[in-house]
Amino acid sequence: MCTYATVTECVDASAKGPGGQWFHVTDATVYYDHPVHVMAEHSLNIDLSDPSRGPGARLAVELTRESAERLVAAIRTALDSAPAGG
């Protein structure tokens, strides 16, 4: 399967990326397709990047489908435990 499916979102965040340096992140790209590294035929892939700093300014994560579902739930739980605006 080659899904081509890609979802993009603007974000205001920081990531620790290439060379161990922190950098500001403006874009999140999320897609379910072939991974580069994780040993699964398909994975949920997330790129956090700042395109203005070039293709290398990217933090990449590849998650199996099950792992991605658990991560979504964990994020939801963590957000729900804190008051909005806090």
Added chain:
Amino acid sequence: MSDSLRATTIRITGDGGDEVEAYLARPDGHGPRGGVVVIHHMPGYDRATKEIVRRFAEMGYDAICPNLYWREAPGAAPDDAAATVRAAGGVPDARLVGDVSGAAAYLRSLPSSNGRVGVIGYCSGGRQSVLAACRTDLDAAVDCYGAFVTGQPPEGFPLRVTNLVDELPDLAAPLLGLFGVEDKTPSPEHVAELEEILTRLGKPHELHSYDGAGHAFFATDRPSYRVAAANDGWERIGDFFATHLSVPSPEA
């Protein structure tokens, strides 16, 4: 035949006259011989793709792979380049055709060329291989499990891609298609639709689907690798290119 070869990175003239990076592998010896354009998969112009280019040189062809992501990400790591181009919506079809056409022209310009050039692509490159053979002058095309040659992308699909059904009447090269029965895109139904269309149009083709294999069964570094399907597929590719990329001797 010698198995000596040389591989190097060069620049070629791609779509719109743009200078594009490409990986070139050539057998030692003078030829004449055919050429093969390798279209890299969506994860990019990577080590696995360059190994395929060298394999075609070892098989006796001048082989080249243009870096389809060069414009957006010159010099970037293949995975970073792929991420950048994916986020930007992918490679436009017209640009892909121009880059393949430029790569084919480069191969035909080599003193070792017999004038014949084939194209092969994997994954997204499988669809692009068929597309190139519909729009530019090629002598053989191989589609390895390319999605959306037939079949419809789902509604609201984020990345711009269309099927090639309307282009297939212009297919101007014999087509070899290699697929896995367990693949979802292309599914066995998509492959059957392609078979029906090509037969109806009278286009020379050979489509093979392997039991026990899904998508990306040629990828030796992935869990999708299926050795029996890959070995048989390589044999079929070798026979197909030997048939269509050689020039009959004068006394034949």
